[in-house]
Amino acid sequence: MNRRNFLKTSSMGFLGSLVPGIINAQKNNVSEVVDIHMHLIGESQSNGCYLGPRARKSLSYKMLVPFLDINRNAGSDEIDRQYVKMLRQKVESTSIPYIGILIAMDGVYNKKGELDFDRTPYYVPNEYLFKVCAESTSFFPGASVNPNRKDALDELEKVIENGAVLIKWLPNSQNINPTDSRHIDFYRILAEKDIPLLVHGGKEHTVPVEDQSLGNPEHLMLPLEEGVTVIVAHCADTGGDKHGKYFDRFLNMLKTSPNLYGDISSLTFLHKTLKLRYFLNHPELFDRLFYGSDFPLISTPLVSSFYFLGKLSLRNMFQIEGIDNDLERNLTLNRKLGVPEHCFRRGTELLKLG
Numbered sequence: 001m002n003r004r005n006f007l008k009t010s011s012m013g014f015l016g017s018l019v020p021g022i023i024n025a026q027k028n029n030v031s032e033v034v035d036i037h038m039h040l041i042g043e044s045q046s047n048g049c050y051l052g053p054r055a056r057k058s059l060s061y062k063m064l065v066p067f068l069d070i071n072r073n074a075g076s077d078e079i080d081r082q083y084v085k086m087l088r089q090k091v092e093s094t095s096i097p098y099i100g101i102l103i104a105m106d107g108v109y110n111k112k113g114e115l116d117f118d119r120t121p122y123y124v125p126n127e128y129l130f131k132v133c134a135e136s137t138s139f140f141p142g143a144s145v146n147p148n149r150k151d152a153l154d155e156l157e158k159v160i161e162n163g164a165v166l167i168k169w170l171p172n173s174q175n176i177n178p179t180d181s182r183h184i185d186f187y188r189i190l191a192e193k194d195i196p197l198l199v200h201g202g203k204e205h206t207v208p209v210e211d212q213s214l215g216n217p218e219h220l221m222l223p224l225e226e227g228v229t230v231i232v233a234h235c236a237d238t239g240g241d242k243h244g245k246y247f248d249r250f251l252n253m254l255k256t257s258p259n260l261y262g263d264i265s266s267l268t269f270l271h272k273t274l275k276l277r278y279f280l281n282h283p284e285l286f287d288r289l290f291y292g293s294d295f296p297l298i299s300t301p302l303v304s305s306f307y308f309l310g311k312l313s314l315r316n317m318f319q320i321e322g323i324d325n326d327l328e329r330n331l332t333l334n335r336k337l338g339v340p341e342h343c344f345r346r347g348t349e350l351l352k353l354g
């Protein structure tokens with residue numbers, strides 16, 4: 001054995017001894033994946049989309065652009081077409097059947113309930129979402145309806161009628177206060193039609209915000225009490241106030257609200273790995289968690305198997321990093337870490353397939 005092989009073998013043995021979970025992870029046979037958190041992004045006016053100057057100037061947008069296989073010099077129609085084509089190629093080339101719930105993005109509304117483009121960071125209308133989802137059996141629509149819009153209830157009924165499998169909110173950036181009692185009719189429709197509300201929880205780092213305190217998961221008690229199935233995106237992993245961290249409060253709420261869930265999207269990101277490690281050390285919590293990728297952000301170096309030193313063998317790390325398809329790479333990373341099979345499949349319940 002030469003020195004290089006010796007170092008490789010001994011370091012793998014050392015890392016392996018730290019990792020009892022790896023053996024379990026290898027038994028983790030996944031037959032189907034539902035990714036409940038994939039962003040549809042667009043900027044073409046002909047698709048009704050809008051990408052505002054604050055979003056274009058944001059650090060996250062600048063960081064994302066070089067890692068997307070899109071020709072930025074093309075016109076906006078062509079950019080949108082390339083984004084959808086790229087999404088389809090990735091979803092359709094995974095080794096396991098993969099279903100993506102694509103998410104639209106409603107805007108910010110003024111006091112009269114009218115769309116305020118100046119305060120809207122980016123806008124992807126439900127009409128465009130439905131059009132894209134109709135073109136592939138791998139996509140299901142996660143519509144976005146801001147309850148502050150004057151036609152909110154009509155739009156909600158319409159998207160449910162058209163087949164929306166969930167409603168997505170990003171309260172911090174869409175200026176939605178979930179505790180507002182004026183939203184009760186909205187919640188009652190969701191509860192009656194059995195449509196979950198996927199709500200960003202915690203601090204928002206990517207999209208320009210109106211108010212970070214709107215990411216407090218305790219604001220979701222009102223829809224929970226109205227019987228809505230609420231899924232907190234990223235499990236409110238970051239942020240907090242003088243009363244404590246949002247993540248701890250989300251964990252406490254799981255004990256008392258049986259209709260509360262979380263998604264593990266973005267928890268493979270560098271600054272969030274501790275939260276995923278927490279769940280891996282408390283595997284019973286996966287009974288309340290959905291798998292999500294938060295595509296397209298997983299395409300950036302924010303995600304790497306090397307951030308899970310001690311949880312994966314070096315060989316596994318290099319194998320995972322060698323996977324070209326971002327969706328497959330993030331999926332494999334979660335599987336090798338030991339995220340249980342039922343978490344990847346849980347989204348089938350939303351699609352009424354399971």
Ligand SMILES: [Zn+2]
Pocket residue numbers: 037039294
């Ligand atoms: Zn997201």
